[in-house]
Amino acid sequence: MTETVERKATNIHWHEGDVTREDRARMLGHKGVTLWFTGLSGSGKSTVAVALEKALAARGILSYRLDGDNIRHGINSNLGFSAEDRTENIRRVGEISKLFADSGVVVLSSFISPYREDREIVRRMHDEGELPYLEVFVDCSLEAAESRDPKGLYKKARAGEIRGFTGIDDPYEAPTAPELHLHTDQMTLEEEVEMILSNLQQRGIIS
Numbered sequence: 001m002t003e004t005v006e007r008k009a010t011n012i013h014w015h016e017g018d019v020t021r022e023d024r025a026r027m028l029g030h031k032g033v034t035l036w037f038t039g040l041s042g043s044g045k046s047t048v049a050v051a052l053e054k055a056l057a058a059r060g061i062l063s064y065r066l067d068g069d070n071i072r073h074g075i076n077s078n079l080g081f082s083a084e085d086r087t088e089n090i091r092r093v094g095e096i097s098k099l100f101a102d103s104g105v106v107v108l109s110s111f112i113s114p115y116r117e118d119r120e121i122v123r124r125m126h127d128e129g130e131l132p133y134l135e136v137f138v139d140c141s142l143e144a145a146e147s148r149d150p151k152g153l154y155k156k157a158r159a160g161e162i163r164g165f166t167g168i169d170d171p172y173e174a175p176t177a178p179e180l181h182l183h184t185d186q187m188t189l190e191e192e193v194e195m196i197l198s199n200l201q202q203r204g205i206i207s
């Protein structure tokens with residue numbers, strides 16, 4: 001099991017159930033998987049996840065979105081944007097994604113997740129749990145993301161009102177071997193959704 005932080009509890013034991021992951025997949029008619037959308041703010045992570053969720057629902061496939069902004073309102077409301085907090089954010093949402101994927105859901109996790117090592121830890125968590133994990137690089141030039149600026153955050157970052165903003169004065173380490181690579185400044189949203197759906201079909205995750 002991946003130990004990414006020191007475990008404080010002792011005398012704890014894993015408890016197996018009688019209903020298996022395969023049983024759950026049979027009930028749902030598809031397997032669980034985590035699709036991990038990584039990219040700059042404004043690259044299109046949330047937009048693609050929302051459109052994909054809709055397309056999956058139309059096919060009777062249960063998916064669930066985990067989104068940086070939303071998760072930071074709740075379970076991760078005690079985390080900011082320092083490197084340490086971003087790492088802890090990704091560790092927690094990695095574990096949450098793994099639980100959802102184990103339950104049989106198609107998990108759509110959208111987080112900037114700027115550090116390669118943090119993303120690799122999430123991948124390893126899934127590998128060790130024998131759960132499919134697909135990294136989706138939502139790729140877009142900084143210029144395009146900044147010109148979209150859907151929340152006005154780049155403007156604030158340029159004005160010095162936000163410090164440590166990814167792409168401006170904080171790093172983004174691009175994936176080197178993502179399973180899927182979307183160029184959202186060159187493709188349409190429909191093409192992006194279609195590309196993901198056909199990849200999931202090819203892998204036998206959905207029919």
Ligand SMILES: Nc1ncnc2c1ncn2[C@@H]1O[C@H](COP(=O)(O)OS(=O)(=O)O)[C@@H](OP(=O)(O)O)[C@H]1O
Nearest residue numbers: 041042068069081086089111112113114164165166
């Ligand atoms: N300093 C700084 N850097 C980057 N992003 C910032 C920052 N401050 C606030 N925001 C808003 O927080 C959203 C990113 O949260 P994430 O949980 O995805 O970030 S991370 O993965 O921990 O890096 C991000 O959402 P998206 O624009 O959807 O990516 C922003 O809305």
Ligand SMILES: Nc1ncnc2c1ncn2[C@@H]1O[C@H](COP(=O)(O)OP(=O)(O)O)[C@@H](O)[C@H]1O
Nearest residue numbers: 041042043044045046047148150184187188189
């Ligand atoms: N091909 C595309 N794919 C995804 N988003 C696009 C595309 N073209 C334009 N956009 C726009 O880019 C913006 C992306 O914002 P958002 O999805 O919130 O990004 P992120 O979640 O990565 O911060 C939206 O306003 C969206 O309409």
